Structures are given as C-alpha cells and as structure tokens.
Amino acid sequence: MTLSMPAPDEAVLARRGAIIAAMRAIVPGEGVIDHPDALRAYESDGLTAYRQPPMVVVLPETTAEVAAILAWCHENRVKVVPRGSGTSLSGGALPLADGVLLGMSKFNQVLEVDYADRLAVVQPGVTNLAVTRAVEDRGFYYAPDPSSQIACSIGGNVAENSGGVHCLKYGLTTNNVLGAEIVLISGEVVRVGGRQLDPAGLDLLGVVVGSEGLLGVVTEVTVRILPRPEAARALLLGFPTVEGAGQCVADVIAAGVIPAGMEMMDRAAIHAAEAFVHAGYPLDVEALLIIELDGVEAECAELLGEIQPIAAANGAVSMRISRDEAERLAFWAGRKAAFPAVGRLAPDYYCMDGTIPRRRLPEVLERMRTLSDAYGLAVANVFHAGDGNLHPLILYDANRPGELERAEAFGADILRLCVEVGGVLTGEHGVGVEKRDLMPVMFSEIDLAHQQRVKCAFDPHLLLNPGKVFPTLHRCAELGRMHVHGGKTAFPELPRF
Amino acid sequence: MSTDAPLRPATEAELSEAIAEAAGDGARLAIRGGASKRDVGRPEAGVRSLDMRAFTGVVDYDPPELVLTVRAATALAEVQALVAAKGQMLAFEPFDHGPIYGRPPGAATIGGIVAAAVGGSQRLAYGGPRDHLLGLRAVSGRGELFVSGAKVVKNVTGYDLPKLLAGSWGRLAAITELTLKVLPAPRVSATRVLHGLSAQAAVEAMAAAMGSAAEVAAAAHLPGEVSVTAFRIQGFAGSVKARCELLASRVAPWGRLQDADDSATAIWHALRTLTPLPQNLPLWRVNVRPGAGASVVGALERYGAQWLLDWAGGLVWAAVDADPEMVRSVARSAGGHAQLLRAPSEMRAQVPYHQPPELAVAELEARVRRAFDPAGVFETGRF
Numbered sequence: 001m002t003l004s005m006p007a008p009d010e011a012v013l014a015r016r017g018a019i020i021a022a023m024r025a026i027v028p029g030e031g032v033i034d035h036p037d038a039l040r041a042y043e044s045d046g047l048t049a050y051r052q053p054p055m056v057v058v059l060p061e062t063t064a065e066v067a068a069i070l071a072w073c074h075e076n077r078v079k080v081v082p083r084g085s086g087t088s089l090s091g092g093a094l095p096l097a098d099g100v101l102l103g104m105s106k107f108n109q110v111l112e113v114d115y116a117d118r119l120a121v122v123q124p125g126v127t128n129l130a131v132t133r134a135v136e137d138r139g140f141y142y143a144p145d146p147s148s149q150i151a152c153s154i155g156g157n158v159a160e161n162s163g164g165v166h167c168l169k170y171g172l173t174t175n176n177v178l179g180a181e182i183v184l185i186s187g188e189v190v191r192v193g194g195r196q197l198d199p200a201g202l203d204l205l206g207v208v209v210g211s212e213g214l215l216g217v218v219t220e221v222t223v224r225i226l227p228r229p230e231a232a233r234a235l236l237l238g239f240p241t242v243e244g245a246g247q248c249v250a251d252v253i254a255a256g257v258i259p260a261g262m263e264m265m266d267r268a269a270i271h272a273a274e275a276f277v278h279a280g281y282p283l284d285v286e287a288l289l290i291i292e293l294d295g296v297e298a299e300c301a302e303l304l305g306e307i308q309p310i311a312a313a314n315g316a317v318s319m320r321i322s323r324d325e326a327e328r329l330a331f332w333a334g335r336k337a338a339f340p341a342v343g344r345l346a347p348d349y350y351c352m353d354g355t356i357p358r359r360r361l362p363e364v365l366e367r368m369r370t371l372s373d374a375y376g377l378a379v380a381n382v383f384h385a386g387d388g389n390l391h392p393l394i395l396y397d398a399n400r401p402g403e404l405e406r407a408e409a410f411g412a413d414i415l416r417l418c419v420e421v422g423g424v425l426t427g428e429h430g431v432g433v434e435k436r437d438l439m440p441v442m443f444s445e446i447d448l449a450h451q452q453r454v455k456c457a458f459d460p461h462l463l464l465n466p467g468k469v470f471p472t473l474h475r476c477a478e479l480g481r482m483h484v485h486g487g488k489t490a491f492p493e494l495p496r497f
Numbered sequence: 498m499s500t501d502a503p504l505r506p507a508t509e510a511e512l513s514e515a516i517a518e519a520a521g522d523g524a525r526l527a528i529r530g531g532a533s534k535r536d537v538g539r540p541e542a543g544v545r546s547l548d549m550r551a552f553t554g555v556v557d558y559d560p561p562e563l564v565l566t567v568r569a570a571t572a573l574a575e576v577q578a579l580v581a582a583k584g585q586m587l588a589f590e591p592f593d594h595g596p597i598y599g600r601p602p603g604a605a606t607i608g609g610i611v612a613a614a615v616g617g618s619q620r621l622a623y624g625g626p627r628d629h630l631l632g633l634r635a636v637s638g639r640g641e642l643f644v645s646g647a648k649v650v651k652n653v654t655g656y657d658l659p660k661l662l663a664g665s666w667g668r669l670a671a672i673t674e675l676t677l678k679v680l681p682a683p684r685v686s687a688t689r690v691l692h693g694l695s696a697q698a699a700v701e702a703m704a705a706a707m708g709s710a711a712e713v714a715a716a717a718h719l720p721g722e723v724s725v726t727a728f729r730i731q732g733f734a735g736s737v738k739a740r741c742e743l744l745a746s747r748v749a750p751w752g753r754l755q756d757a758d759d760s761a762t763a764i765w766h767a768l769r770t771l772t773p774l775p776q777n778l779p780l781w782r783v784n785v786r787p788g789a790g791a792s793v794v795g796a797l798e799r800y801g802a803q804w805l806l807d808w809a810g811g812l813v814w815a816a817v818d819a820d821p822e823m824v825r826s827v828a829r830s831a832g833g834h835a836q837l838l839r840a841p842s843e844m845r846a847q848v849p850y851h852q853p854p855e856l857a858v859a860e861l862e863a864r865v866r867r868a869f870d871p872a873g874v875f876e877t878g879r880f
Contacts, residue, residue, distance in 0.1 A: 116704040116788045140708070161653045168650070174657065175628045188857045195786035197620060197811055199664065200834035201851050202862050203627055206660025210653050230710045250561035256584055256681035256733075296710055298739035299732065306733070355649045357562050387651040388562075427651040435654075442654055443644070450643040451656045453868035457861065469655065480871065 003433050005052065005467045008098040012078060016055055019078055023058045023100065026068045031106075033057035042083070042101050046148070047091040047434055049350075049404060054081065054095030061106045063181065063189060063219040070217065071187025073100060079463050080185070082213040084124065084156030087148040089351060090432025092160060092212050092468060102217060104155050110134045111220070119178055119195060120225050124155025124218045128162075131223060140225040143170035146428070147336065155218045161210030163428035165261045165335075166292075168386035172428070174209040176224045182208060182216035185459045195222060207454060212430050213465040215458040229294035232260065233304060234328045237311050238285035238318035242266065245287035246361045248314040249385045252291070255310060257303050259386065261292040263335050266365065268380035269342060269393070270334075276341035279334030282318045289316075289385065290331055335382065339393065342380045346395035350407045354418030355427035358388045367417055368392060375410040377403075389427035390418065416441050431469045439471050448472075453479055503529070503546035509634070509642050509673050515547065516671065517640025520872035527877045528667035530570050530606035533595045534613055538666070538850045538879035540842045549608065552673050560585055563650055564631065566676045569608025576607045586682040589625050590617030590715075596770035597780065597839060608672050614664030618715035618729070618768050621707075621808040627663040629678045635662060635670035638870025648676045661865065666880055669869035683714075683731035687741055688761035691726040691752045694718070696806065697791040699726040702751040703809040704787060711744040717768050718790075718806040727757065727764045767805070774803050774816040779840040781824055783813035785833030796827045821848040828852065850880055 012019075023032045033039060039053040060066045073080050079099035086093050095101045107123035113135055114120070120142070122131055128149040131142040145164035146152055152162065157173045158180065170176070179193030193205035208215050239245040245264055252259065265273065265288045274281040281288055289311075293303045304321060311319055322328035334341070343349050356364055365381065372379045378395045392414055396407040415425050415435065419442050425435045439448060448470060455462070456476035466473055504519075504526070506512035519526050526547040529535075549570045556566040560583040567576055573591055580586060592615035593602045611633075616625035623629075632646025645658035662669055691702060699718035706713045706728055715729040728748075730740050745754040757764065767773050774780065785793055790810025797804060802817035817824065821837065821844075828835035834852035837845065853859065870876070 114786075114788070115708060116701075117786045118704075118707060119786075161657070163651060163653075171624065171628065172651070172653070174660070175624050184857075184861070190855070190857045190861060192858070194832060194834075196784040196833040197808060198614065198625065198784045200784075201664075201854055201858070202865060203614070203660045203664050204858070204861065204865070206627055206663070207656055207658065207865075209660075210657045227708050227710050253563065253681070254561045256684060258681060295712065296736060296739045296743060299736035302733045302735040355647075355651050357559070357564075357649060359559065359562065384651070388649050389651045423649050424647045424652040424654045426654050427649075428653055430653055431655065439655065442647075446641050447643045447645065448655075450637060450641070450645070450869065451658060454656055454658070454661070454865060457864035457868045 003050070003437065005094070005096065005433070008096070012098040013055070019076070019100070020056050022072055023056060023069065026072065027058055027060050027065055031059045031061065033059070042086070042095060042103070045083070045086040045088040045091060045093040047089055047094070047432065049398070050091050050094050050433060052095050052097055054101035055098055057101045057103055059103045059106050063183065066102070066183045066217055066219055067187045067189055069100070069102065070183055070185050073463060074185045074187065074461065077461060077463065079466055081465050082159070082217050084153035084159070085127065085151050087152040087156065088160060088430060088432060089353070090426065090430040090434040092430050092432040094433055096467065104153065104217070107155070107219065115140065117195060118225050119222055121220060121222050122154055124158070124221055125153050128152050128154060128157055135225050136228065139228050141228050142176070142223055143226055144173050144176055154221050154223065158209050158218050158221055159211065159213045160430040163389070165263060165384060168262065168384070169258050169260050170226070174206065177205065177209060177221060178224055179222040180205055180208060180218050181220035182218050184216050185464050193222070212432060212469050214455055214469060215464065231297045231300050232292060232294040232328060233300040234322045234331045235291045235304065235307060235311070236281070236318070236320040236331045237289040237291065237316045238282040239287045239289065239315060240285060240317055241315070242287045242365055243362045244315040245289050246358060248289060248311050248316065250358060251310045251314060252307055253386070255306055257306055259291050259303070260294040261290070262384070262386035263290045264288065264383040264385040265335065265338065266381040268378065269338050269382050272341040272345055272380055273334035273338050276344060277333045277337045279330055281334050285317060290335055338382045342393045342395065345378070347397040347399065350394040350396065350411055352392045352394065352411045352414050353389070353426050353429040354415050354423055355387070355389045356418050356421050356423035358385065360421040364390070364417060364421060368414060371410060371413050375406055377407055377410055384427070387427070388423065412438055433468055436469060437471050439469070449474070449479055456480070501545045503548045505548045505551060507551045509636065512636050512671060512673065513640045513642050516636050516638065516874060519545065520638055520640060520874040523872065524874065525877045526874050527879070528671050528875065530609040531572065531604040533593060533600065533605040534609060536598050537594070537838065539845050541877045541879050544877045547671060549671060555579060556674060557648070560679070563679050564648055564676060565679050566648055566674065567607055568674050569672045570606045572603065573605045573607050573610055574603045580679050581682065584682050585679045587629065587677065588619060588623035588680040589629050590619035591615070591626070592617045592769070596772070599776060608675065611663050611675055612665060612667050612672065618717055618765060618807050621716060621811070622712070622714045623680070627660050630659045630663050630675060631678055632676040633659050633662060633672050634674040635672045637670040638872060638874045646676065650678050668866055668875050668880060685734045685737045686729060686731040686761070687737050688757045688764060689728045689730065689741055689744060689754045690757040691748060691754060693723050694726050694751060696720065696794050698751055699724065699806065700788060700791040700810040702726055702748045705747050706744055707809050709743060709747040711740040711747065713744065715765070716809040717764070718810070719764065719767060719773060720804065725764060729765070768807050771805065771814055773805060774814060778803070778816040778818050779844060780838045781815045781817065782836040782838045783815060783828045783833060785811060785813065785828060785831040787811040789831035789833065793827055793831050797824065825852050
C-alpha cells in the first residue's frame with residue numbers, strides 16, 4: 001500500500017466492545033457484524049489493491065436506525081465509512097480500522113414510481129439497473145449507466161456522481177436526480193431537492209451529489225426516469241490513425257449531432273477485445289470508434305446520413321452500420337468486455353479515469369506511449385470520446401515486487417498529464433483514496449480549503465469517510481481561521497494524518 | 498440604497514482586496530452585474546455596490562469541445578450571439594428578468610443568470626444553468642480567489658461547488674469567470690398546439706407528451722378564451738417531422754394537434770416575458786412537481802390569480818394579490834415552493850423571495866454560507 005490512511009485512534013480501538021454494544025442496541029440481530037472472518041468481506045471495494053477490515057459493520061434497515069447510528073458516532077467521536085455495493089474504483093468505501101462501516105445494502109426497495117411526473121423514489125441500496133428494471137415495462141428507463149450498473153447502488157451513484165457511456169447526451173447522476181433524503185452526522189434528517197426542478201434555496205443536493213460519502217448518508221433518492229428511445233443504431237468505424245478518429249468525433253459534434261454514445265478504443269484495446277469476444281472488430285486499424293444513435297427511427301436514419309460522409313472524409317477505412325439489434329449489441333460486446341479482455345493480457349490491470357479536452361487526444365496518447373516505455377508497463381486505452389473521458393488500463397503483475405507501485409506512479413503521471421493539457425483527475429470514478437494525494441495538481445490550497453469548509457458545515461468533527469478526497473484534512477477550527485495570502489498559507493500545514 | 502460610491506474592481510486581485518477589506522470593516526456588499534434583477538428580494542439598506550462590470554469578455558470558446566469560458570459580466574445577449582454564430586446554444590434557455598419589470602431585454606449578464614440559476618422553457622428537457630455550469634473562478638466572502646470545477650464536460654474531481662454557487666444569488670462569492678457546456682442549436686424547431694384544454698387536461702396531455710419518444714423540448718399552457726397548450730419539438734428536419742406525427746398520435750385523446758409555427762415566436766415570447774400577466778399584481782414563481790400544476794392554479798384562481806404554466810406544469814407563473822402565506826401553503830401542499838418575483842417594495846420588505854425551508858435545512862444553509870462568507874459581507878438582507 002503506497003497511500004497512507006489516517007492512523008487508527010488507539011483510544012477508539014480500545015472502546016471497540018462498547019462501540020459494538022452500542023451498535024447492537026440500535027440495530028438488532030445480524031445487522032451488526034464483528035467477527036474477523038465476516039469483516040474480511042468488507043475489507044475493500046473495487047480498488048482491490050487497498051484492503052483494511054473495518055472495526056465493525058452495521059447494516060441498518062431504516063432511516064431512524066441510520067440517524068441513531070450517526071448521532072451516536074457523532075457524540076462519541078467514532079468515524080463512519082458509508083458503503084453501497086462496494087464497486088468504487090477509487091477506494092471511496094475503503095474501511096477504517098477504527099471506523100464503523102455503514103452498509104446500506106438493506107435499503108433495497110423501489111418505494112414509488114410516478115410515471116406522470118417521470119420520477120422514481122428509491123432506497124439507496126437499489127442497484128442502478130434495478131431502477132430501469134422497475135420501470136421498463138412501461139417504456140421508461142434510468143439514463144446513467146455506469147459499466148458496473150448490474151451491481152452498483154443508486155446511493156453509491158449519488159456519492160460518486162457516476163456517469164456511463166451515454167452521459168454526453170443524457171448527463172451524469174447529478175443531472176438525473178431530483179431530490180434526496182440525507183442523514184447528517186448529527187443524526188438530523190434533511191430533505192434536499194424534491195420533485196420539482198428548481199431548489200427552494202441553495203442547491204444543497206448539487207453539492208451532496210459527488211461528495212463521496214463525506215457530507216451525509218443518503219437514505220432515499222428521487223430520480224428522473226425517461227421514456228426509452230424507440231430505436232438505437234450503431235456505427236463501427238475503423239481509422240488508420242488516432243488523429244483521424246479524433247477529428248471525426250469533433251466533426252460529428254460540430255455538425256450538430258450529439259450521439260447517445262461515442263466510444264473509442266486504441267490498437268491494444270481493439271486486439272484484446274477481439275481476441276476475447278470475437279466481436280468482428282477490424283484489426284488493421286489504430287483506432288476504433290463506436291457511435292450510437294438513438295431516438296425515433298427517422299432520427300437514427302437521418303443522423304446516420306450525417307455521420308457517414310464525416311467518417312469517410314476523416315479517412316475511415318472500415319464502416320459498418322448495425323442492421324439489427326443483435327448486430328448493435330455485437331458492436332458493443334467488445335467495448336463492454338474491454339476491461340476483462342485487457343485483464344487477460346496481464347495478471348493485473350489498473351484502470352485510470354482522466355478527462356481531457358478532446359482536441360489534445362493524439363498528443364496525450366503519444367506521451368502516454370513514451371511513459372509506457374519509460375515505466376516498462378503496457379497500456380491499453382478506451383475512451384468516452386464524446387466527452388473526453390479517458391480510461392487508460394495499465395497492465396502489471398502485483399506479484400512482482402515494486403510493480404504495483406510502478407503502475408501507480410505511471411497512472412499518476414497520466415493524470416498529471418490530463419491536468420497539464422487542461423483536463424481533470426477524474427471524469428467519473430471519483431477521487432477516493434486513489435487520487436487524493438494528486439488533488440494539489442489541480443487545486444491550490446485555497447481551492448481545497450473552500451471545498452473543505454463545506455465539509456465542515458456538514459460534518460464539523462470530520463467523522464464521515466475521513467481519509468478520502470482531501471490530501472490534508474485540516475481541523476475545522478483551524479480552517480475557519482485560516483487566511484491564505486499569495487497562495488501560501490499563513491499557518492504551517494498540519495502533518496498529513 | 499448604497500451610501501458610498503460603488504466599488505469597481507478591474508482585476509481579480511482588486512476584487513479580492515475590496516472584499517477582504519469590506520469584510521474586515523463589517524461592511525455589506527451587493528454584487529452588481531447588469532442589475533436586471535435588482536427588484537428581486539428585500540430592498541437593501543446601508544450596503545455598498547460591488548460593480549462587477551469590468552469582468553467581461555470571452556476567455557475561450559472551442560465549439561467542438563462544447564465548452565465556453567467567459568467572464569461573468571459579459572452580456573447575455575453577447576454570449577448568445579457568439580454561440581449562435583457557431584450553430585450552438587445555451588440549452589437551458591437563459592431567463593432574462595428585464596421584461597417582467599417592464600425593462601428592455603438584454604441587460605442581464607451571464608454571471609447574473611448563473612447566480613440566479615434561472616432557465617427558460619427548455620429547462621424542462623435540457624436542465625437548468627446548474628446542469629450546464631462546468632466550472633468557475635470566484636472570490637469568496639473571505640476575499641480569496643478560488644477555482645472549482647473545470648473546463649471539460651465530464652468531471653467529478655472534488656466537490657461540485659459550481660452547483661452551490663448557481664442559484665446562490667451572490668451570497669457565497671463573487672463569480673469572475675465561468676465555464677458553460679454549450680450544445681448544438683437545433684436546425685429546425687417546430688411548435689405544435691392543442692386548443693381549448695382546461696389546466697388539468699393540459700397537464701395530462703403534457704405528461705403524455707413528455708412520457709413519449711417525441712422528445713419534447715418545451716411544453717407550456719397559456720389559458721385564455723381559447724387556451725393554448727404548446728409543445729416545442731426540435732432537431733434535424735426529418736426527425737422533427739416524425740416526432741411531430743408521433744406526438745399528434747400520443748395527445749390525440751386531448752384533441753387534434755395543430756401546426757403553430759406561425760405563432761411560435763409569440764407563444765414562447767409570452768413565456769419569456771410573461772406579458773399576458775398583469776404588471777400591477779405581485780408575481781409568484783411556483784415550482785412544483787408537474788402533475789400538481791393544475792391543482793396549484795385551481796387553488797390560486799380562487800384568489801383571482803392569473804397564471805401561465807411552463808415546464809409541463811412544473812412551473813406556475815402566478816400574478817395574484819393574495820396572502821403570501823396562502824400562496825406558500827398551496828405550493829408546499831403540492832410538494833414545492835413559491836418564490837416572490839415581483840412585488841411592491843413594501844411587500845418585499847416583509848415577504849422573503851425564497852420560501853423559508855425547514856429548520857434543519859435553514860441551519861445547514863446558514864453554515865454553508867458562513868463557510869464561504871464568515872463575516873457576512875454578502876449578507877445584504879436581500880434574501
């Protein structure tokens with residue numbers, strides 16, 4: 001482990017028995033887990049390189065129980081890590097040795113669907129896909145579709161502001177959530193947003209979404225549901241150069257077309273995917289583009305007519321249009337299997353998640369190749385091309401001493417590169433523990449202090465999910481007094497954890 | 498009104514200094530851009546004007562990246578002309594307050610639009626300013642310049658402070674620069690109408706339309722001798738034609754859908770300027786779930802309200818001289834809230850713009866405001 005978490009508080013560890021007893025008084029029966037073997041099931045999330053069994057796991061079933069747990073932990077200064085389905089790729093649900101892990105999996109009910117108002121009220125442990133399953137017989141769906149949608153929970157989606165391949169057209173989680181019930185660390189239950197479009201005052205929902213479990217625990221979510229498009233068609237385009245594919249994407253958008261999805265794969269990813277699922281991808285190209293169009297049939301047909309000459313003008317050497325649903329799904333099969341396909345090439349892979357201005361793509365890929373040579377680690381790229389969200393997959397072998405650290409250093413260099421060209425550290429996976437120490441690459445001490453003061457407004461004792469997002473967790477009292485001049489803090493930086 | 502001369506910082510450094518000094522002196526600053534919304538909220542006293550109009554101009558605009566970075570006091574009209582020239586739009590359809598106070602349109606700044614988070618009819622389908630605000634630079638009440646968000650369309654790095662600043666009405670920070678997501682403007686825009694529906698029938702028809710694959714961009718209802726229920730459908734020509742036909746079949750139970758392209762400008766202009774409503778009555782902006790729109794207007798009509806429905810019923814514009822508590826309880830019982838947009842200053846001195854939230858939310862909001870503005874330099878008493 002190359003990242004350090006806050007050192008466990010010995011005094012809290014010494015109170016473990018009393019803390020477990022207090023939790024049992026709130027949540028009866030099997031809802032409190034303290035056996036070491038059982039705790040191990042919760043020791044990591046989707047960022048499996050980092051593991052830490054929690055002090056205790058609590059699985060509440062009601063908002064009142066969540067409120068009681070948080071109020072008790074607040075009063076007794078015990079840290080709490082909320083967890084949905086544990087699919088975070090940035091370590092957002094990594095437990096703490098001296099913390100309560102608050103599992104929300106029992107909040108698994110769809111409470112209400114209102115088709116006239118096009119919304120669904122769901123509990124946070126409902127999976128992303130289950131929302132769509134609950135409304136699809138009436139021709140509706142929930143638009144954000146992170147690749148983990150079969151497993152990831154809506155509560156986790158809210159915490160991470162999850163995206164997916166369709167978010168250029170349909171937005172991220174934040175654009176598809178209307179309201180939420182959240183429990184503050186004080187135990188207070190508040191409703192933010194609602195069923196209407198504009199909030200009554202400050203857009204508190206807006207800052208809760210994507211706050212990675214540091215501001216409150218979501219106990220109910222109201223999401224927008226959309227009518228399912230009548231049709232979807234996909235184009236599969238092969239290009240001899242990355243530049244050609246990148247320019248094609250820019251020209252499609254410049255022509256006024258916002259496709260439902262625009263995915264790019266580089267040569268390494270194409271070959272890995274084709275070998276794995278035999279999707280029929282061309283192998284003699286440097287870049288593959290999948291462009292999906294949805295809407296009424298006439299819309300798909302019309303946009304296909306717009307895009308084909310653009311692809312040809314940018315040198316596409318292969319062009320296939322899905323003739324039926326089976327073929328459309330076949331085009332996607334390779335892309336959707338890209339991660340496991342690349343995973344076959346090496347014992348381990350590390351998935352990165354930066355966003356760049358699209359126009360910088362050729363340069364970023366070129367410099368990534370140089371870094372790849374320097375680190376001696378191969379990399380394959382899949383790219384949400386429409387919105388510039390890059391997922392480099394770094395191949396390594398964790399069993400070789402030092403290789404994980406090398407992969408992480410390579411990944412950090414890629415993210416620094418993303419920021420250098422005008423992009424960001426994370427497009428949809430969140431900061432978590434993974435990118436925490438890179439935050440100063442993108443934000444000054446002043447920028448981060450403004451974010452962390454919001455944390456203090458919600459959680460003054462920094463008990464909710466500490467060790468995530470912020471590289472340095474200033475005490476709130478310090479932060480309130482801190483005045484910063486000319487980019488330098490007037491106070492010496494507190495020791496990091 | 499202000500006693501001292503307005504502050505007119507020309508740079509972010511001067512702005513930081515001005516705010517820090519005012520905060521240190523216990524002064525109150527009213528952030529001013531185009532002043533198109535100066536009649537919103539409680540009349541201010543003893544405040545000094547912080548004139549942001551030096552912060553103008555386009556910083557970066559790259560149409561294929563769908564990203565526009567512009568300084569906050571740039572005129573809305575200028576921003577809209579700029580993106581229109583590249584075949585793009587601000588999809589949330591910025592709402593210019595000028596006309597509802599009887600002033601000409603065009604004075605609003607892009608920063609003011611974002612600070613008030615006001616979208617127009619298309620907000621229904623495309624989201625509001627909050628959904629299109631990607632990043633910003635601002636000086637908080639601490640006198641410190643900070644950045645949040647970014648200049649790319651997909652970003653989850655750190656807290657989404659831009660969402661908090663959108664709609665904060667200048668109570669957290671003075672925005673100097675903002676980055677917006679822009680989208681292609683439609684090649685064709687069609688307006689189709691149903692005539693003669695009651696508010697309840699119109700809300701039902703609009704719900705059916707929004708629940709169909711017709712991809713309706715805006716849906717509104719204007720009462721009258723013969724009421725008009727209007728739908729905007731836009732995009733590529735062939736697709737628009739097909740979707741208009743689809744819409745006609747979906748709303749057939751409520752009547753025959755008619756081509757209204759000739760009156761489209763007048764219909765949507767009415768919803769932008771609220772000209773059908775009397776100017777001499779207090780004006781409320783009531784946000785509710787769309788299905789409750791008809792019951793809200795039904796309740797307000799008993800007090801003589803005149804109204805328009807936008808956002809498929811979710812936005813009620815009501816001109817009514819009634820007990821503010823009654824208006825707010827109608828909104829609350831529909832699960833929403835009412836904002837007092839226009840009223841005589843004596844009334845605005847008594848009745849806040851925002852519907853007061855529950856205590857725990859009010860306390861949380863106050864803590865968030867203090868986080869950005871510990872001295873209350875932006876607390877002018879307006880909200």
